[in-house]
Amino acid sequence: MPSLPPIRPEDEAVAQRARLTGVFDAPAEQADSARFDYLLRLGDDALILGQRLGEWCGHAPALEVDLSLANLALDLIGQATHLLNEAGECEGEGRDGDALAFHRDVLDFRNCLLVEQPNGDFARTIARHLLYSTWQHMLLERLTGSTDRFLAEFAAKAIKEIAYHRELAAEWSVRLGDGTEESARRMADGLDWCWRFIPELFEVDESLEALIGRGSAPDPRQFEEAYRSSIATVLGEAKLQAPADQRPILGGRRGHHSEHLGHLLAAMQFLPRTYPQARW
Template sequence: MQSIRIGQEPQFQYLLRIADTCLVLGQRIGEWCGHAPILEEDIALANMALDLIGQARALLTRAGALDGRGHDEDQLAFLRGEGDYLNVTLAELPRGDFAFTCLRNAMLATLLKQLWQRLQESSDAELAAIAGKAIKEARYHQQHAGDWVVRLGDGTTESRQRMQRALQQLWPYSAELFDLDAVDEAAHASGLGPRWADLQSQWQEEMQAILAAADLTAPARGAFCSTGKRGIHSEHMGRMLAEMQYLQRSFPGGMW
């Protein structure tokens, strides 16, 4: 089945960046179902994945209405080509170990919490309503992930080594979160939502507090900046999409 064609309007792309980050992160977290270290955590991660997919559904529905091409949430979720997904690269990286997952969840939940908080004042009433519900979930996700970062970072020799390794792997991808471009500027100018760059100082403050409690230090940020928000993804994205899209593309329009 061929991929759908979507618009390039800044407001539409702004919503896709948030929706796709939630969708792809939810897919990655969902890979822990049946594999988490303890049963309680297995359930917690599954619930967080469902929260994120629910947020993505609401945003994709709204984005589809703004795009005006008649695409519903399922078509936007499963029938786009790789270059039309605008999630941050951080969300698409392979699942990794439990330390990797907890740190990534903390980094993205902190970003999403701040986004939802600001989006409650959006000029788009429907987006503001979505944000009002989603922020409660994001606060829990941040607290849950942050507690595990502290527990593992300040835990055993093994858990600390794994968390330090995850920090070295993940931190370079944080630069993309605050990379400013015309899509952000248009959203800011219209009142749709904040420029992600305007969240950087608060994000750094909250993440540094989590890392300090875990006795961890973030590595220095280099020149590298990933480009998932612009549709240019890592080699991992295509493989993940092949699995995520398989059922919908094999049985177009299939219903439960």
């Protein structure tokens, strides 16, 4: 086996200067970096889920569903714009929402793993949306009382959109679960795929702890039980069994992503990176 070439001193120097963010488990040092991190987490969730739902455009099972999913996607992209623009402000290095959306790489994304999961069939998309929008809605309910003015105002605006997402996802879950044999099987498969990503939604790390302490962010653990019971209610109505708890998969909030996110970003970021001067 050939040995690797020796590391050149000039390369070593470049490596020394490399910024810490984007590296696995980069520490969140200061108070404001926790806020930046939180804005990225919420903003990236919305951006990535919006992009995923947008992939249905032209492919949904019916024209009406096509429009419906595109509407959900646009709500989320709108939210991402607000959150990422604010994240850029918070960071103070001249990056706006577009720069953060289109010029970061996989390791710098802070979305949860659930939202980056591939659409699969319509049932899996609905399962994913049920699990995420129920969580997002419960979070936003509490975020409206945030001491952080931007977050409180953002939550007050977004909660109406997400209430609709939550209801729509629940209604479709019931229709698929309590529909035909095939739709029930597909819905159960979709839930099974997504179930292992639930624990990440309730994870609290140091960065989030800091914001909870300041009253800027709600503690998700406080509504985990309510969340589980809300999902159980929908599944009961849908005549579906909740999947057995699987080994949780964590890490999205720290930039450890599944291979799916890279493919999504390649499609999403290609144009602005290849044609930086492109305008509508």
